[in-house]
Amino acid sequence: MPELPEVEVISRGLARSLEGRTVESVKILNHGSVKMPWHVFASRVAGRTISAIRRRGKLLIMDLGENLHVTFHLKMTGRVIAHEEAATPQKHTRLIFGLTDGGSIEFHDTRKFGEVRALTDEELGDWKFYRTLGPEPLETSPEALAEAVSGKKARIKSLLLNQSVVAGVGNIYADESLFRSGVHPTAKACDLSHDSLVKLFTELQKVLKQAIDENGSSIRDYVDSGGDAGSFQNSFKVYGKKGEPCPCCQGILDCSTVAGRTSTYCNKCQKLCD
Structure with missing residues (x-):
């Protein structure tokens, strides 16, 4: 999607x-x-x-x-x-x-x-x-987004995918921002410090901006308004890369299902709590 x-x-x-x-x-x-x-x-x-x-x-x-x-x-x-x-x-x-x-x-x-x-x-x-759409992640400060999820018992990836919590984020950009911020997708928001949550939403903004600059991600069907494909899929760190080496520690990337979606992550580089 x-x-x-x-x-x-x-x-x-x-x-x-x-x-x-x-x-x-x-x-x-x-x-x-x-x-x-x-x-x-x-x-x-x-x-x-x-x-x-x-x-x-x-x-x-x-x-x-x-x-x-x-x-x-x-x-x-x-x-x-x-x-x-x-x-x-x-x-x-x-x-x-x-x-x-x-x-x-x-x-x-x-x-x-x-x-x-x-x-x-x-x-x-x-x-x-x-x-019921939540705040726009590129128009809201990372601090405000962190405050909105702080203390919640839900898994952090579930919150990222919840359109009433933050609007527009799906599986690709959730996985990429979680990896880049070092947060495990199954971590509960209440187990993460304010600083970790701020870092997550800071990385989310960076990922979204980079993807826009690279015309989006084309995996199957997506093309822009002129019929051209995107190229951000060439910048993926973890999304869709189960079984491949982690780009940071070279450990093998794992995956599981979170909020009904396949989530790819590194168990060494991404933490469950602070």
Whole structure:
């Protein structure tokens, strides 16, 4: 699933190419992708000008003037791609916005898990998924994020993946930041010192910023708004590397399941408590 860096890269690319342009038509090729009455969605969006494109957590948001927001939850395989010409529907194209200048926006989703909505301010605020999103990790100090989890009995990786605790972090960037800060994914937050938690969130910010600079991580499906792959996967220290040597101590990397996700770590370099 695209995480914060991938969605941020997509939003920046789309903003550069689409802000100020107007949606002329809406073609829905898979009605299941639109999580509201399709005719309401189409009537709301057609004729509106794109005023901004931004990200909140893992959610891509396209603002259409005042009081209307198209939200894309990309889930596993969703892509939003801008075309300078009318898009030709492909096998997995689910939605196409035609633009008045001849361009188009394509929502492509192989596994059909992605969700698209067109919501007013009030509807967006009432949407539980959006309303319960936690703080943005790149807009919140490591000290404040550390304070938010300090003393909790939950395992630290579970807290990193909890979107109500910190928005936008998924399995890749949780594993990478935990390794770089020397914290074991199964450690309980209450067993870690304030300094260790601050270091963790400091490393999380560094990892997220590096991943954005490197256009995100492409493992299977992710591409940016122009169809280009990311390269941060070449900078992984531990993610997906079970059985390989630790890049620090050369011990063998281990893995286990935390919060339902595979977690890769080094038992020598990452500590369970202070």
